[in-house]
């Protein structure tokens with residue numbers, strides 16, 4: 001099949017790429033751009049391991065066609081560290097709170113937490129739980145993940 | 161000292177940045193992809209294939225079928241190999257099978273340039289079967305005239321084992337005993353690690369390398385040699401980070417077939433990545449078990465005689481087979497080791513998905529049955545539920561007559577005390593008496609014991625290697641595997657303290673590579689901090705001795721005057737700093753007269769075992785018209801001996817509790833009773849706990865130091881899953897008076913139970 005050109009922003013940089021129009025965004029991010037933080041746990045939109053932000057909104061990139069990303073702004077976990085490799089507050093909170101075990105779900109959870117911690121409103125723990133219910137974790141029982149998100153959201157609010 | 165401190169995971173940074181590499185992340189570009197064709201009948205023979213159309217698909221390289229594979233049957237479970245024939249695992253499958261034994265059995269493979277080509281070709285393969293009647297339940301498989309699933313096992317019973325301690329028949333003749341009987345059923349569930357079963361394989365020279373998401377690289381290597389009929393030296397297994405295992409990856413899954421596939425395409429790299437649906441159906445599951453339990457109890461609550469008969473549904477292939485139900489009936493004996501005890505256990509082939517190891521290895525099953533039964537006894541005697549347990553439960557110094565495993569330490573009583581206080585048991589018990597109305601409250605609890613390793617049932621051995629770098633840091637190499645539980649971190653802590661260096665000076669090599677890594681059987685049985693921890697300690701002491709010997713040579717001092725503390729060679733008595741470890745390490749490496757490569761490698765052959773304990777307390781609401789349980793408050797209290805890392809330990813308990821909640825409330829594998837096809841082979845239909853389903857999880861520890869643990873520690877990884885389901889079931893009984901004897905306690909199930917009890921119409 002003929003490849004199609006897409007132009008989009010990926011982790012803060014403008015990119016042009018010729019891609020298979022049948023390919024999912026997760027395949028393209030992993031295959032063409034080696035962004036292997038984007039994980040596959042189901043490939044059909046059930047587990048959330050492939051979560052990325054598209055124009056600031058969370059999407060399961062395994063069921064999002066890569067050609068739809070044309071003109072959009074895509075962010076993966078790799079885009080959260082600065083050029084010197086310093087990690088963001090939410091990544092640090094995942095470490096501090098012990099919210100990581102096998103780590104396979106971790107990139108997806110961090111991406112799903114971004115709209116929560118960036119929101120001007122405060123979320124209760126129950127609301128945080130609801131917001132991240134599109135992501136499965138079999139290791140942590142979610143307790144420490146909720147802690148990490150809540151802590152980061154609180155400290156961002158205080159900083160404002 | 162860092163043992164006992166909540167230090168962060170050594171792999172946390174890599175995992176939080178996406179740098180950590182898992183199997184699929186290392187798959188080379190332009191490698192071939194294999195896809196397995198699975199049977200669409202549950203029992204019968206493959207007669208023939210028509211591959212013509214499939215072979216025409218552009219990009220298809222080769223199609224191999226059950227008629228092409230080596231005529232070798234091999235075993236898959238992750239047990240240490242036994243050199244005694246009668247203890248060897250059952251070899252009952254081939255790489256691809258002509259006799260298919262469940263809906264989803266592996267019968268052919270397409271190797272193609274792309275995944276799409278492989279999938280297209282799969283759809284075009286025509287298969288002719290000779291179908292036979294299939295059986296899905298233990299009762300049907302054991303019935304006279306049932307179809308034969310494996311020729312080697314007439315009657316489909318893989319093993320029937322039994323034991324008797326004391327005389328059951330004479331014990332029950334005692335006057336005044338009350339007989340309480342119950343039948344309990346636990347369901348088949350799946351591990352649902354988020355990373356599916358994954359591997360890829362290639363050849364270098366005439367050797368095969370398999371990169372795999374496994375808990376047991378050294379065992380998988382042995383199994384590959386058996387499946388292919390090749391030598392140990394010809395197989396190399398590499399295990400990168402893995403996205404969870406929970407026992408499923410304590411089995412050879414895709415690896416043996418994958419190892420063979422690369423040999424069929426001239427050694428080119430072939431990837432075999434299972435989909436979620438395949439991982440559900442074609443890997444392993446938790447055994448469904450049925451238990452008939454009878455207790456003869458005195459009016460004072462002491463047990464006079466106990467009887468159990470257990471049936472375990474193995475599914476199509478033996479995998480870990482009888483080891484699980486044997487573990488379950490042993491725990492039945494160990495938990496309440498009073499009176500005469502008699503047990504029988506059966507493991508039976510059926511035509512459903514194969515069961516294998518899953519977190520806590522048969523104990524969540526017996527934990528549900530036994531702890532439900534204890535509450536049934538209490539209800540019958542109108543006795544206090546906790547006092548009844550305390551009167552009969554295992555005490556310090558107990559030696560199990562079946563296994564000789566000894567209770568070297570126990571904090572079970574403190575676990576109960578702490579949980580009772582946290583949940584406000586005594587106040588709630590009064591408050592929740594005599595309830596009516598449609599929403600009722602209940603409290604329940606359950607306890608457990610869990611043996612730490614597999615000794616003396618199987619071999620327990622672990623090796624460790626430490627290499628001193630020129631800067632005084634240490635490379636730590638373990639045969640034991642990091643699977644998410646935090647093994648690399650706690651081994652690093654142990655290494656730091658034993659050698660006398662800070663944690664930052666320990667570089668643990670997370671990847672196991674059987675060409676390089678010292679031998680260990682792998683991650684299972686909650687054995688690693690206990691068994692492999694001892695190997696770290698032994699190796700650390702050996703490395704330290706070698707360092708001190710070299711320092712003594714350098715300093716012209718007696719080695720007995722020297723010690724190593726915080727990366728300094730110090731005087732044992734004055735503690736005076738004599739020379740930095742880094743200076744010793746540089747000299748040892750580059751000395752023109754006496755160079756030494758300072759490294760140590762030791763094996764710990766473990767000949768002991770010990771029990772960990774714990775309790776779960778739950779406070780729930782039951783909405784009777786909705787048939788729905790809401791958990792208001794829940795706590796697990798654990799005695800796992802000394803806690804090596806409280807941050808990671810708490811995380812293990814959270815994860816186990818969540819899995820226990822899923823087991824008790826939601827999860828169940830369902831199959832079509834006509835065809836045996838799995839109905840909920842995906843994460844939408846299979847009800848896994850989400851964050852919204854999960855209540856706040858409370859965790860406490862009591863820490864009696866165990867004299868046999870390397871740092872006073874004992875089992876922790878698996879146990880948290882055990883007591884949750886029975887605690888909730890017992891809370892449901894407390895709330896409604898309805899004794900439900902099977903799980904999950906889902907609304908669909910409770911509807912029938914409440915109807916039967918007359919609570920709803």
Ligand code: FES
Pocket residue numbers: 039040041042043044045046047048049050051060061062063
């Ligand atoms: S891989 Fe995309 S949701 Fe599971």
Ligand code: FES
Pocket residue numbers: 099100101102103104105106136137138139140354403404644
């Ligand atoms: S940390 Fe393993 S699945 Fe979440």
